[in-house]
Amino acid sequence: MMQELRLVLIVLGALVIAALIIHGLWSSRKERPEKFGDKPLGKLKGEKQEDSTESFDDDGIGAVRVIKGGTDKPEAKQRKEPGLSFDESSESDIDPLFADFKDDIDTAVPSNNAATAESNTLGEVTDAVEVSSEVVTDPLPEEEVETAAPEPKQQVLIVNVQASANSDFNGVDLMNSLEQNGMIHGEMDIFHRHADLSGTGKVLFSAANMYNPGSFPMENISQFTTEGISFFMTLPCYGDPEHNFKLMLQTAQKVADQLGGLVTDDARNLMTPQRLDGYRDQVKSFSEPA
Numbered sequence: 001m002m003q004e005l006r007l008v009l010i011v012l013g014a015l016v017i018a019a020l021i022i023h024g025l026w027s028s029r030k031e032r033p034e035k036f037g038d039k040p041l042g043k044l045k046g047e048k049q050e051d052s053t054e055s056f057d058d059d060g061i062g063a064v065r066v067i068k069g070g071t072d073k074p075e076a077k078q079r080k081e082p083g084l085s086f087d088e089s090s091e092s093d094i095d096p097l098f099a100d101f102k103d104d105i106d107t108a109v110p111s112n113n114a115a116t117a118e119s120n121t122l123g124e125v126t127d128a129v130e131v132s133s134e135v136v137t138d139p140l141p142e143e144e145v146e147t148a149a150p151e152p153k154q155q156v157l158i159v160n161v162q163a164s165a166n167s168d169f170n171g172v173d174l175m176n177s178l179e180q181n182g183m184i185h186g187e188m189d190i191f192h193r194h195a196d197l198s199g200t201g202k203v204l205f206s207a208a209n210m211y212n213p214g215s216f217p218m219e220n221i222s223q224f225t226t227e228g229i230s231f232f233m234t235l236p237c238y239g240d241p242e243h244n245f246k247l248m249l250q251t252a253q254k255v256a257d258q259l260g261g262l263v264t265d266d267a268r269n270l271m272t273p274q275r276l277d278g279y280r281d282q283v284k285s286f287s288e289p290a
Contacts, residue, residue: 155235155286157279158266159249160210161256162228169259171224175216177258181251183207189215193251195239205233205248228261228268235286245283249276 163169175185183191184199190208195201208214210228217224231252237244249263256263263271 155282157233157235157245157248157282159231159252159271159279160228160264160266160268161231161252161259161261162210162264162268163226163259163261167260168225168227169229169261171216171221171226173259174224174226174229174255175218175221177255178207180258181254183251185216185218189218191216193247202238204237204239204244205231205251207231228264229255235283237286241283241286242280245279249279 178191182193182197184194186192186199188208190206192199192203192206194203207229209216209226210230211226231248233244233248235241252263255261265271265275269275
């Protein structure tokens with residue numbers, strides 16, 4: 001769009017200049033015959049003869065010329081050279097053929113100035129746009145994106161308390177032992193150990209029936225029996241995982257002692273020091289900061 005506007009302005013300017021030149025040449029040609037044709041040739045010759053006869057008397061002696069001090073010099077007639085003229089006399093003699101050009105010239109010159117100013121303004125805007133586009137297209141420094149370390153996969157630690165061979169845990173005795181060790185019956189119909197002993201805090205670990213469906217029927221707890229229960233906690237967990245696991249292991253051991261049971265691992269094998277070390281290693285992997 002800018003290129004087309006500039007081209008139109010250049011063409012208009014060229015037309016205005018051509019009109020001015022044509023007008024000047026036409027006026028110059030018209031003035032030349034008028035300047036030299038005002039006085040006829042015969043009149044010029046007569047005036048020259050009168051001047052020559054008036055310079056001599058009857059005896060043929062010409063008038064004595066008195067030479068003055070030379071201070072007063074006759075004013076030299078200003079010689080008027082034929083050339084381009086734009087005065088009122090020339091304008092009055094303009095050929096009607098070029099009358100339209102005169103009107104166009106008078107109106108086109110100011111519009112040319114306005115168009116030139118507009119072109120300059122548009123040119124500045126274009127330059128500003130080009131500069132801004134260059135700034136925008138400059139490659140921006142890449143921001144360093146800190147990639148968060150992937151969270152460790154959730155794990156479940158299970159410690160079982162099983163009744164001795166050929167025996168079961170009674171429901172009432174089991175419920176009393178769990179409640180004495182801070183376990184509260186709650187969601188999913190199982191027991192939970194909360195961070196707050198009142199049962200309003202976060203759950204640290206839970207205890208469920210070792211056999212399906214895993215719940216404790218509290219409405220018929222006196223008739224309920226089971227061969228074992230499972231203590232379990234999830235990692236990651238609320239609070240300190242090592243402290244929570246230690247508390248769960250102590251609770252399982254107390255319940256086993258009170259009910260005459262055995263503490264076993266997640267595979268229902270007797271707990272050994274080596275298996276305890278394996279549990280602790282799992283817990284430490286969640287305790288260490290990422």
